[in-house]
Amino acid sequence: MYRSRRVFGNRSGEIARKRLKLLLVADKTNCSPEFLEMIKDDLFLVISKYLDIDRGDMEVGLTKAFCGREQIPALYAAVPVDGSLIRGHFHAVI
Amino acid sequence: MSEVIVITSGKGGVGKTTTSANIGTGLAMLGMRTALIDTDIGLRNLDVVMGLENRIVYNLVDVVEGNCRMKQALIRDKRYPNLYLLPSAQTRDKSAVNPEQMIKLTEDLKDDFDYILLDCPAGIEQGFRNAIAGADRALVVTTPEVSAIRDADRIIGLLEARDMGQVQLIVNRVRTDMVRRGDMMSVDDVMDILAIPLLGAIPDDESIVVSTNQGEPLAGTDTPSGQAYLDICKRLLGEDIPVTVYDGGKSFISRLTGFLKRA
Numbered sequence: 001m002y003r004s005r006r007v008f009g010n011r012s013g014e015i016a017r018k019r020l021k022l023l024l025v026a027d028k029t030n031c032s033p034e035f036l037e038m039i040k041d042d043l044f045l046v047i048s049k050y051l052d053i054d055r056g057d058m059e060v061g062l063t064k065a066f067c068g069r070e071q072i073p074a075l076y077a078a079v080p081v082d083g084s085l086i087r088g089h090f091h092a093v094i
Numbered sequence: 095m096s097e098v099i100v101i102t103s104g105k106g107g108v109g110k111t112t113t114s115a116n117i118g119t120g121l122a123m124l125g126m127r128t129a130l131i132d133t134d135i136g137l138r139n140l141d142v143v144m145g146l147e148n149r150i151v152y153n154l155v156d157v158v159e160g161n162c163r164m165k166q167a168l169i170r171d172k173r174y175p176n177l178y179l180l181p182s183a184q185t186r187d188k189s190a191v192n193p194e195q196m197i198k199l200t201e202d203l204k205d206d207f208d209y210i211l212l213d214c215p216a217g218i219e220q221g222f223r224n225a226i227a228g229a230d231r232a233l234v235v236t237t238p239e240v241s242a243i244r245d246a247d248r249i250i251g252l253l254e255a256r257d258m259g260q261v262q263l264i265v266n267r268v269r270t271d272m273v274r275r276g277d278m279m280s281v282d283d284v285m286d287i288l289a290i291p292l293l294g295a296i297p298d299d300e301s302i303v304v305s306t307n308q309g310e311p312l313a314g315t316d317t318p319s320g321q322a323y324l325d326i327c328k329r330l331l332g333e334d335i336p337v338t339v340y341d342g343g344k345s346f347i348s349r350l351t352g353f354l355k356r357a
Binding site for chain 1: 238239240243244247248251272273275276277278279280283287289
């Protein structure tokens with residue numbers, strides 16, 4: 001179990017932290033996972049016109065970001081490009 | 095100047111009552127005139143955690159309904175001359191009291207006490223609204239678990255919407271050994287997620303179970319959680335004490351020393 005967790009990524013504390021960050025923003029903004037899937041679909045359609053991307057590798061979620069000193073909900077999208085490990089990040093304020 | 099503090103959490107079972115009992119005891123040890131109020135009507139527990147369950151004559155609902163005077167219902171803790179408990183009613187439900195009555199009750203107590211601590215029931219219904227009605231300050235208790243933190247976040251939102259003066263965080267049942275190996279969120283992680291000031295961190299400590307079994311709060315005793323609770327009380331009184339996460343006695347070293355002692 002120890003090894004499998006090392007191979008497949010984060011320890012459970014880190015997983016909990018990441019899940020909570022998404023969950024709390026979703027709770028506050030009334031934003032369902034289906035809604036995020038819809039955004040993901042549209043993002044995929046737009047970006048795939050220009051770049052060779054895989055929908056399965058895309059991550060779209062809500063997080064908190066600092067806007068000046070204030071923390072605000074922010075849309076987070078990670079779109080691996082061309083199957084390589086390069087990750088493009090961009091933030092859009094909603 | 096007296097202060098009314100509500101101890102709340104949203105989720106049940108994270109240690110609100112234990113925290114109330116220990117902060118109340120700690121403040122009384124430090125010389126503050128302290129009243130503990132159990133606001134969980136129908137499910138009273140603070141009396142038994144304090145070890146005062148055999149001395150109840152009247153309760154909170156009796157005071158509110160005028161069946162007795164406040165002084166008759168307050169139980170004096172013989173171990174600490176400054177500490178009193180107002181127990182909850184066991185045979186009534188949350189609708190027996192409303193927020194206006196709670197405001198009046200806490201106002202009446204302000205004349206005789208420096209600190210009035212309200213032990214809030216779990217949930218966000220009327221019991222919660224009653225408990226926070228008269229409070230100047232709120233302490234949100236959580237554990238480093240996803241469900242407790244999610245509920246704490248909801249509670250913080252509700253407290254802020256009601257213009258609660260100061261809202262501070264207590265992270266309970268921290269296991270430093272699990273945090274160290276990455277299998278538990280750290281106090282900093284919890285603070286970062288909930289984004290409110292930290293008042294203290296309590297280790298997951300076996301002595302709490304022993305203390306509850308005996309009905310003797312352990313604030314100020316030579317135990318990890320006893321020290322952590324006393325630190326919290328001193329911070330409430332305005333002392334500048336850095337937050338230490340005391341080791342709850344489950345680390346490898348303490349296990350080893352424990353084993354060697356037994357051997």
